[in-house]
Amino acid sequence: MSEFRPNTLYYGDNLEVLRDFPSECVDLVYLDPPFNSNRSYNVLFKEAKGTEAEAQIEAFGDTWTWGQHTSEVYDGVVSRGDDVGRLLQAFVAALGRNDVTAYLTMMAPRLVELRRVMKPTASIYLHCDPTASHYLKVLMDAVFGPQNYVNEIVWKRSDAHSDAGQGAKHLGRIHDSLLYYRRSPAAVFNVQYTPLPESTITNWYKHVEPETGRRYNLGDITGPGGAAKGNPQYEFLGVTRYWRYSRERMQELYEQGRVVQRRPGSVPAIKRYLDESRGVALQDVWTDIEMLRGLRTGERLGYPTQKPEALLERIIATSSNEGDVVLDPFCGCGTATVAAHRLKRQWVGIDITYLAVDLMRRRLIDTFPGDFPDGVHVDGDPADEAAALALAERDKYQFQYWAVAKLGGTARGGENRKGMDRGIDGVTTFPEQDGPDQPDTRRFAQVIISVKGGGTGPKDVRDLHGTVEREKAAIGVLVIASEPTREMRREAAAAGLYTSPWDGKTYAASNS
Numbered sequence: 065m066s067e068f069r070p071n072t073l074y075y076g077d078n079l080e081v082l083r084d085f086p087s088e089c090v091d092l093v094y095l096d097p098p099f100n101s102n103r104s105y106n107v108l109f110k111e112a113k114g115t116e117a118e119a120q121i122e123a124f125g126d127t128w129t130w131g132q133h134t135s136e137v138y139d140g141v142v143s144r145g146d147d148v149g150r151l152l153q154a155f156v157a158a159l160g161r162n163d164v165t166a167y168l169t170m171m172a173p174r175l176v177e178l179r180r181v182m183k184p185t186a187s188i189y190l191h192c193d194p195t196a197s198h199y200l201k202v203l204m205d206a207v208f209g210p211q212n213y214v215n216e217i218v219w220k221r222s223d224a225h226s227d228a229g230q231g232a233k234h235l236g237r238i239h240d241s242l243l244y245y246r247r248s249p250a251a252v253f254n255v256q257y258t259p260l261p262e263s264t265i266t267n268w269y270k271h272v273e274p275e276t277g278r279r280y281n282l283g284d285i286t287g288p289g290g291a292a293k294g295n296p297q298y299e300f301l302g303v304t305r306y307w308r309y310s311r312e313r314m315q316e317l318y319e320q321g322r323v324v325q326r327r328p329g330s331v332p333a334i335k336r337y338l339d340e341s342r343g344v345a346l347q348d349v350w351t352d353i354e355m356l357r358g359l360r361t362g363e364r365l366g367y368p369t370q371k372p373e374a375l376l377e378r379i380i381a382t383s384s385n386e387g388d389v390v391l392d393p394f395c396g397c398g399t400a401t402v403a404a405h406r407l408k409r410q411w412v413g414i415d416i417t418y419l420a421v422d423l424m425r426r427r428l429i430d431t432f433p434g435d436f437p438d439g440v441h442v443d444g445d446p447a448d449e450a451a452a453l454a455l456a457e458r459d460k461y462q463f464q465y466w467a468v469a470k471l472g473g474t475a476r477g478g479e480n481r482k483g484m485d486r487g488i489d490g491v492t493t494f495p496e497q498d499g500p501d502q503p504d505t506r507r508f509a510q511v512i513i514s515v516k517g518g519g520t521g522p523k524d525v526r527d528l529h530g531t532v533e534r535e536k537a538a539i540g541v542l543v544i545a546s547e548p549t550r551e552m553r554r555e556a557a558a559a560g561l562y563t564s565p566w567d568g569k570t571y572a573a574s575n576s
């Protein structure tokens with residue numbers, strides 16, 4: 065049972081976690097569900113034949129491959145007999161049982177739960193791409209009501225592709241879609257502004273005030289719609305018109321030097337200064353937020369689907385206020401939680417992989433030093449031996465990520481690992497040098513972590529020893545879910561001990 069607690073990370077399946085949350089408890093939802101859009105359209109529509117599709121990253125690949133579990137979820141949604149159930153049935157009737165309909169089946173109950181936990185003033189942004197956005201939009205209409213559709217935002221996420229040379233017969237695919245819905249017309253909406261384009265500045269603000277150097281344009285102050293719109297008519301500077309301002313206000317503006325007449329008899333106009341412009345109200349095509357690029361940005365954490373913080377900050381600023389609760393139920397490496405914390409919102413992040421949850425926890429602590437003196441609370445973190453063993457039983461990879469995180473290590477590989485990292489589940493380091501008075505020899509020694517959630521034996525100790533030697537690491541740590549056998553202890557003893565070049569002491573392993 066997960067208790068709803070803002071500023072908490074939840075480790076688990078978001079459907080189960082959300083079902084434990086009370087109704088109307090969050091102010092904004094952003095979700096970026098996994099969907100491997102790099103696959104070609106044809107592959108996506110291939111009928112499932114019981115073979116596992118390649119996972120996007122470890123541990124959640126099967127969420128959108130049609131299988132027994134999908135059929136059960138599908139039956140559950142369809143049996144509701146509501147618009148969402150009827151729509152899902154129609155999708156499957158038209159498209160068949162494949163990756164796309166598995167994905168829609170997985171999304172349907174989650175969107176229904178998300179709507180339930182949203183306050184009437186809340187909004188939701190579903191991040192997807194054109195391979196699925198058209199289906200998701202119809203699904204969102206069924207869940208939230210077409211009247212609560214606000215925008216489909218186009219985010220230009222990448223530079224132009226030049227794959228025509230490689231035979232591509234389509235236009236460059238460089239945008240993602242964000243489907244923006246609200247829970248009700250009472251949803252929070254704060255207008256955002258973007259800087260004026262250079263061309264507007266030069267072509268529109270073309271006058272410069274000689275005494276101050278301020279750029280300005282001359283705006284119309286006649287009253288549009290004339291008398292019918294209630295605009296007053298009077299003579300000003302020799303010109304009679306319907307005006308936008310009362311006579312008194314006009315006089316005031318004139319005395320401030322804001323209303324000017326360029327030639328005697330010409331229609332007076334108002335000075336609008338460039339430095340007072342708030343910019344252009346935000347539109348629904350976003351080309352000014354760059355994707356994360358390799359090492360050029362300090363933001364990159366190596367998570368394949370990581371989104372830029374600026375994107376999340378814009379969404380959060382538009383659709384929430386300080387103190388509000390922002391929920392990301394597919395949180396990945398936690399971009400939404402970091403952006404929310406920076407903008408003084410509360411946050412809730414959910415992810416089904418321990419790897420992601422641990423990454424988020426560390427990212428929050430590293431990004432906001434001092435803000436989490438007691439650490440970041442992780443709900444669903446195995447708190448005792450029985451819970452850890454249950455995790456090992458349920459999912460050996462998640463147990464592996466959890467064990468590596470508890471040792472302060474960085475996870476390597478996982479379900480889909482290939483080649484290089486074989487035998488290494490995690491790595492951590494410690495500083496080492498040849499002696500107290502030899503700082504020039506300072507370096508980081510490696511500790512290799514190997515985790516066995518299931519059965520284990522002396523071979524695992526021998527393998528780890530081999531890996532430690534191959535990698536020239538200082539220490540190997542084997543984490544197992546049962547007591548080591550006498551044979552295993554013998555193998556460990558035979559592998560030798562680590563002697564620190566710093567003080568010449570020998571460090572023995574423990575098996576606690």
Ligand SMILES: C[S@@+](CC[C@H](N)C(=O)[O-])C[C@H]1O[C@@H](n2cnc3c(N)ncnc32)[C@H](O)[C@@H]1O
Binds near residue numbers: 099372
């Ligand atoms: C595309 S990534 C999100 C990336 C994120 N927006 C960021 O900037 O890092 C999708 C995430 O959803 C998680 N996920 C997949 N199925 C889930 C489920 N049923 N419940 C919770 N999380 C899930 C995956 O583990 C993955 O980390």
